[in-house]
Amino acid sequence: MALIEARSLVKTYRMGEQVVQALDDVSLDIAQGEFVAIMGASGSGKSTLMNILGCLDRPSSGTLRLAGEEVAGLDGDALASIRNRRIGFVFQQFNLLPRTSAVDNVELPMVYAGVKPAERRTRALAALQRVGLGERAAHTPAELSGGQQQRVAIARALVNQPSLILADEPTGALDTHTSEDIMRLLSELNAQGMTIVMVTHEADIATWARRRVVFRDGRIVEDRLQPPRVAAEAQPA
């Protein structure tokens, strides 16, 4: 059984008089442990798919099963619970709470999962350790570099042990060097068994993934596996 089973997803928006077809009959399976890059020009439907996979938005029609659970017909609270338990989000703009320490930011998903404060702290510190920011737990986002902020966001995505990490242009706000660090961290997590779905429009970044799905006009036009990056590059610097 695939981790994600999307069948005939359709999403239409009404913009004034016009009806925009953002997703046009998209079916897609993603198995446990995959690292998928979703590519396409802006307006191709890749972000719409991402939002639906992330249970942030509902499809107009079609079905979506996440780890065997049907999600297309669920209400807002049930979707919130699925996001909380199953999905870790990484955003282009990091989306950390300002003036809030790294460890408190990482604790946030556990607050809504109802985890006890002492356990929250332990697990948040462990997650920060895992992304290499154990020393910076007390720093606020303003005191961290962009790459470090994205690491905090990745720690936050990991902390509830989700089935899936959804990364929306994770390197879009970072320089080339830092982008490499972040991608290396993500492929390490993937090597440890984490399923990762990443939206990007940069071909270079997409080469880190093991599978590439390309969108155009709301449809999948390319879906193929790709070889791992050269071993030397994959090694930590």
Place this chain on the structure above:
Amino acid sequence: MNLLTALLSALRALGTNWLRSMLTMLGIIIGVAAVITMIAIGGGAQQRVEEQIKSLGTNIMLVLPGAQTTGGVRLGAQTGQTLTEEDARAIAADVPEVQAAAPSLRTGAQVVAANANWSTSVMGTTPEYLEVRDWPLAAGRSFEEAEQAGSGKVVVLGQTVAQQLFGDDDPIDQVIRVRKVPLQVIGVLARKGQNSMGQDQDDVIVVPLSTYRNRIQGMSAGRIKRVGAISVKVREGQSMQDASDKMRELLRQRHRLQSGADDDFSIRNLTEMLQAQEESSRVMAMLLAAVAGVSLVVGGIGIMNIMLVSVTERTREIGLRMAVGARSRDILGQFLIEAVTLSLVGGAIGIVIGMVATWAIGSLAGWQVLLSAESILLAVGFSAAVGVFFGFYPARRAAALLPIQALRHE
């Protein structure tokens, strides 16, 4: 998300923009402080009137002589000498509603005891007067029948006079002189305090009516039975109006007034006057509190305004919280708690300021104030209600956001 976590995160959110939070709370602070101060001032005024009613005695009426007319010139109230001791006796005997009626005469005089002296008011009356006024003795006894009838040389002192003449010594059985007449002190009245005009009611000495007339005043024979006033106490539960009507009829009859003629006396219902005063001070207190309440509402609108701004500013934060698993009610709760925290912290500061202001007005302006626990509870309850009421709409707006739109918000 439990309440403590929510409260801590609300305090942190408010603390990150503490100047704005303070300014937002200002409306509530002023409102609560105003409500507490105004209720305290109103309550103090009311309490003062109540004390006056208590010190006057209950169900009291005063019968005063009417105007004297000399050659067509009317001289104004109480210039006439139309009331007599017999009128008082008749009122007590013939009007069933009346419990007691006491005739009285009053003058100012210098009183001397050993080497101390004091100018005070001398009142000649009957022991019924103390019954009418609900005025107990602090020490000693009242007049006896023989002293009452035979111009006995005895006197009962008010607290102020006793204090001025004898200090802390026991005045009982001491002798004081009034206009060279030696009088033996047989009793001291309990403290009565000020009357509604602010006069010291304890600055008085009381002698039997006959003693007053024969030894102190030296009345001419023609006016021998005239008195200055008759104090009347109406029985508990009886209508003051009925008593007043019957007294009037009785006195008109006794004074042989023609049916068209004006009264040559006047009857004043003192209790009623004070009750009217109490009523007006209560209305005043409510009015003050209502005006102060308006500022609480204005403060609440300030909170709503800032919470709406805050929801807009933090739309991305709301989106993120939703993305990591916050349900609508978590977001609703978060913003409601922030609004209530704002108003409760403002309320707490307002209570402190209100108490200080009440104290300052009480001690600097010398007004009587009454700080009640109820008014503080009312203010706290009201400020929490303001927080919930005016916080609900912004919080609803936040909770109704769609996660995807909130995340995309620029």
